[in-house]
Amino acid sequence: MLKEKVVSEPIFPQAKAKKNKKLGDDALYGWLFASPWVIGLLVFFLIPLVSSLYFSLTTYGILQPGEFVGFQNYKDLMSDTVFWKSIYNTVYFVVFFVPLSIFFGVGLAMLLNMKVKGMSVYRTIFFLPTLVPSVAMAVLWMWLLNPGFGLVNGMLDVIGIQGPAWLGSETWSKPSLIMMSLWGIGQSVVIYLAGLNDIPQDYYEAGDIDGANWFDKMRSITLPLLTPVIFFNLVMGIIGAFQQFTLPYTMTGGRGTPADSMKFYVMYLYDNGFKFFKMGYASAMAWILFVIVIALTGIIFYTSKKWVHYQGE
Amino acid sequence: MKTMKKRTFLSVIFTLILSVVLASCSSNETTDPSSSTGNAGKSGNKVTITVWHAMTDLTAEAMDAVVKAFEAKNSNIKINSVYIAQQGEGKNEKLLAAIAGGNAPDVAYFDRFEVATWAAQGSLTDVSSYAASSGVNADKFYPFAWEEVNFEGKLYAMPTTTDARLVFYNKDHFTAAGLDPENPPKTIQQLEEAAEKLTIKDGKRFKQIGFIPWYGQGWFYSWGWSFGGEFMDTAGKVTANNPKNVEALTWIANYAKKYNIEDIASFTDSQGTTTMDPFFTGQLSMQVSGPWTVSQAEKFNPDMNYGVFSIPTPTGDNHTTWSGGWATVMPKGSKKPEAAWEFMKFFSSEEGQEIFSEISGDFSVIDTVNEKLGYKEHPVFKKFIEVLPVSNARPVMTQGSLYWNELANAVDLATRGEDPKTLLDKVNENVSKALKQ
Missing domain, CATH: 1.20.5 (Single alpha-helices involved in coiled-coils or other helix-helix interfaces)
Known part of the structure; x- marks a missing residue:
C-alpha cells in the first residue's frame, strides 16, 4: 500500500x-x-x-493618396442623382426579388418533396441552373430575351403577341432581371427541402387524426416549422440582392442602360472606384450600403422573435 | 528548451507559408533572368517586355506583324504580346490594378483621349526624355494626335492610329427606295427624309431601318460638332450645354420619339457585330462609322455596294467630324523602360505605321504613310483623309473619361424622353465639378 x-x-x-x-x-x-x-x-x-x-473620408484615388475631407463624400452622395437612382433600382430589385424567391423557393421545395418516382432527377434539374456561372447565365438570357430572335419573343409570337424589347426597354429591364435571377434559386430550394424533411411526420399524423385538410396542415404545420429556414433565406437573400452586380453589369456592358434603369448600387460604386478614380467616394458608398444591410438585418432579427418558430420551443 | 524548439519550428512554418505566398506573387520577376539588365542597347542580354493590348481579328493580325518586324530588327528584345479583353475606353480596370499593384506591363495599347486623364493620375511614365534623345518630335504626326499624347508639356504616349467619322450608306437601298445613290443627304432635313423612305416597319418590328443617329459611331461628339456646338472653350471651360449642343440632343430626342425608342431598342439589341452587323446584313441603310468599316466590309460582305458622305449639318455646309485613335503608353512601374521605349518608337515610326495600317485598315497618324499606302486614292478612304484637316479631337483634359461617359448617358436618357437641356446642364455641372477637384 x-x-x-x-x-x-x-x-x-x-x-x-x-x-x-x-x-x-x-x-x-x-x-x-x-x-x-x-x-x-x-x-x-x-x-x-x-x-x-x-x-471614405478622403479623396483617395488608388494611384493618388488624396487628402482628408471629413464627411464631404457622404455629403456629395446625398445630392448625387445617379446615387439615388441606383438606390431606387436596387431597392426595386430587392423588394420584388426576395419575396418572389421565397414564394417560388418554398413552392418548388414542396413540389420536389412529393413522393414521386424519379424525384432525384427533378431535384437535379432544378438545381442545375445554380451551377451556371453568372456571366454565362447573363449571355444565355440575353439570347433568350433577344427581341428579334429570342426564344421568349418567338414563343410570344406564336400566340400572337409582339413581345417587348425586354432588356432594351425601360419598363421591362428590371422585371427581366428578376425573372432570370429567379431561374437560379436552386440553392435556396435545397435548403427549404432540408427544412421540410426536418418536420416530424408525427405532426401530420396528429393533424390527420384531427381531420385537418391539406391547407390546414400547410398553414399550421409546414409553414410555421419552415420559418427558421425562411428566416435564413430572407436574410441571405436581402444581403445578396443588395449586392446585385454581375448580371446587370455583363448585360449592359457596365453602362446600366436603358436610361439608367439597370444601374445598380454596386455597379455605380464600382464605376466610381475603378473608372473615375474616386475610390474615396466609392468607399463611402460601400459603407452606406453596409449600414443599410446591417439595419435591415437587425430589423429582421428583431422581428424574428414574433414569427420564427423553432421546433422544441 | 522544448518550447523554444516549438517556437522555432512554428516560425519556420510561418516563414515557409509566407514565402510561398509571396513568391507566387512575384514569380514572373524572379524567373526572368534578364530583369536586372533592362538595357536594350547591350548585346547578348535578351530582354523580354510585356505588351498589353485588346486587339482581335484584323487588328490582332496587324499587331502580330508589327511585333514580328520589331523583333527582327531588335534581336535582343523579345515582345511578350498579351491579349487583355478589358482594355480601352472605360474598361481599364485591369491595367489600373496592375499599376497600383506594381505589376504593370512595360507597354500598353491605350485609347488616346484618356492619356491626359491617366497622366494626371500619375499612372503613366513621362517619356519626354526618351523622345528627346531619340529625336522623336511632333513634326510628322497629325497635330491633334500629337496634342492628345501630351499633357502639361510632357509626352506620355506615342500615337499609333487615327480615324474619323462619316456616314456609310447602302447604295442599293437608296436605289430601291427611289433615292439618288450618287446624291446623298447633306442637311439634317434631307437625312431625315431619306431615313424615312428607307425605313420598312412591320408592326413594332423594323425590317429595315434608314438611320439611327446614336448607333455605331454616332456618339454625341459627332452630332454636337456637326450642329456647330463646342465641348470646351479656349479657356478650358466645359461647354456641354452650348445652345448648339442642346439643339443636337433635342434633334436626337425627337428622332427617338418619332421612331419609338423601344422599337429601335428591340432592333439594335438584336444586332451583332462582324458578319451580323446590321449594315452588312442589309438591315440598316445608313450609319455613322469609321474607316475600319471598309476593311470589315471586304471581309464580311465583299459584294456590298456602299458609299460614304459627311455627317449632315443643319445648313448643309461646314461639315466636320472628329478623330480618335490609339496610342502606346508606358505604365508607371515598367521595369524595362529603354526596351519599352524602343517598341513604342518603332510602332509610331513610318515603318511600324505602314505595317500596322496596311493590315488593320486603320489610318496612320503620319500623313506620308497614308499617302504611301494609297489611302488618298482609295474611293472611300480619300473622303476620310480629306476631312482629317477639319477634324476635331476630344478635349484634352483630366476628366476626359468622365466627360465621355456623361455624354453617352445623356444621349441614352434623352432618347428615353428626358429633357435635353437639363441633361446637358447636368453634364456640364458634373464635369466642371470634377475638373476643380
Missing part, C-alpha cells in the same frame, strides 16, 4: 504536466492550421475593411 502510494504520487503531477503541455500543443497546432485562414482574414478582409472606412 505504502509502496504503491509512493509510486503513484510522483506520477500524478507528471501526468498533469503532460496533459497541460498537450493542451498547449493542441492550441498551437490549431492556430497553425488555422493560420492560412487567419492571415487571409486579416490581409484580405479586416485591413481593407478598416482602410476603406478611412478612405
Whole structure:
C-alpha cells in the first residue's frame, strides 16, 4: 500500500504536466492550421475593411493618396442623382426579388418533396441552373430575351403577341432581371427541402387524426416549422440582392442602360472606384450600403422573435 | 528548451507559408533572368517586355506583324504580346490594378483621349526624355494626335492610329427606295427624309431601318460638332450645354420619339457585330462609322455596294467630324523602360505605321504613310483623309473619361424622353465639378 502510494504520487503531477503541455500543443497546432485562414482574414478582409472606412473620408484615388475631407463624400452622395437612382433600382430589385424567391423557393421545395418516382432527377434539374456561372447565365438570357430572335419573343409570337424589347426597354429591364435571377434559386430550394424533411411526420399524423385538410396542415404545420429556414433565406437573400452586380453589369456592358434603369448600387460604386478614380467616394458608398444591410438585418432579427418558430420551443 | 524548439519550428512554418505566398506573387520577376539588365542597347542580354493590348481579328493580325518586324530588327528584345479583353475606353480596370499593384506591363495599347486623364493620375511614365534623345518630335504626326499624347508639356504616349467619322450608306437601298445613290443627304432635313423612305416597319418590328443617329459611331461628339456646338472653350471651360449642343440632343430626342425608342431598342439589341452587323446584313441603310468599316466590309460582305458622305449639318455646309485613335503608353512601374521605349518608337515610326495600317485598315497618324499606302486614292478612304484637316479631337483634359461617359448617358436618357437641356446642364455641372477637384 505504502509502496504503491509512493509510486503513484510522483506520477500524478507528471501526468498533469503532460496533459497541460498537450493542451498547449493542441492550441498551437490549431492556430497553425488555422493560420492560412487567419492571415487571409486579416490581409484580405479586416485591413481593407478598416482602410476603406478611412478612405471614405478622403479623396483617395488608388494611384493618388488624396487628402482628408471629413464627411464631404457622404455629403456629395446625398445630392448625387445617379446615387439615388441606383438606390431606387436596387431597392426595386430587392423588394420584388426576395419575396418572389421565397414564394417560388418554398413552392418548388414542396413540389420536389412529393413522393414521386424519379424525384432525384427533378431535384437535379432544378438545381442545375445554380451551377451556371453568372456571366454565362447573363449571355444565355440575353439570347433568350433577344427581341428579334429570342426564344421568349418567338414563343410570344406564336400566340400572337409582339413581345417587348425586354432588356432594351425601360419598363421591362428590371422585371427581366428578376425573372432570370429567379431561374437560379436552386440553392435556396435545397435548403427549404432540408427544412421540410426536418418536420416530424408525427405532426401530420396528429393533424390527420384531427381531420385537418391539406391547407390546414400547410398553414399550421409546414409553414410555421419552415420559418427558421425562411428566416435564413430572407436574410441571405436581402444581403445578396443588395449586392446585385454581375448580371446587370455583363448585360449592359457596365453602362446600366436603358436610361439608367439597370444601374445598380454596386455597379455605380464600382464605376466610381475603378473608372473615375474616386475610390474615396466609392468607399463611402460601400459603407452606406453596409449600414443599410446591417439595419435591415437587425430589423429582421428583431422581428424574428414574433414569427420564427423553432421546433422544441 | 522544448518550447523554444516549438517556437522555432512554428516560425519556420510561418516563414515557409509566407514565402510561398509571396513568391507566387512575384514569380514572373524572379524567373526572368534578364530583369536586372533592362538595357536594350547591350548585346547578348535578351530582354523580354510585356505588351498589353485588346486587339482581335484584323487588328490582332496587324499587331502580330508589327511585333514580328520589331523583333527582327531588335534581336535582343523579345515582345511578350498579351491579349487583355478589358482594355480601352472605360474598361481599364485591369491595367489600373496592375499599376497600383506594381505589376504593370512595360507597354500598353491605350485609347488616346484618356492619356491626359491617366497622366494626371500619375499612372503613366513621362517619356519626354526618351523622345528627346531619340529625336522623336511632333513634326510628322497629325497635330491633334500629337496634342492628345501630351499633357502639361510632357509626352506620355506615342500615337499609333487615327480615324474619323462619316456616314456609310447602302447604295442599293437608296436605289430601291427611289433615292439618288450618287446624291446623298447633306442637311439634317434631307437625312431625315431619306431615313424615312428607307425605313420598312412591320408592326413594332423594323425590317429595315434608314438611320439611327446614336448607333455605331454616332456618339454625341459627332452630332454636337456637326450642329456647330463646342465641348470646351479656349479657356478650358466645359461647354456641354452650348445652345448648339442642346439643339443636337433635342434633334436626337425627337428622332427617338418619332421612331419609338423601344422599337429601335428591340432592333439594335438584336444586332451583332462582324458578319451580323446590321449594315452588312442589309438591315440598316445608313450609319455613322469609321474607316475600319471598309476593311470589315471586304471581309464580311465583299459584294456590298456602299458609299460614304459627311455627317449632315443643319445648313448643309461646314461639315466636320472628329478623330480618335490609339496610342502606346508606358505604365508607371515598367521595369524595362529603354526596351519599352524602343517598341513604342518603332510602332509610331513610318515603318511600324505602314505595317500596322496596311493590315488593320486603320489610318496612320503620319500623313506620308497614308499617302504611301494609297489611302488618298482609295474611293472611300480619300473622303476620310480629306476631312482629317477639319477634324476635331476630344478635349484634352483630366476628366476626359468622365466627360465621355456623361455624354453617352445623356444621349441614352434623352432618347428615353428626358429633357435635353437639363441633361446637358447636368453634364456640364458634373464635369466642371470634377475638373476643380
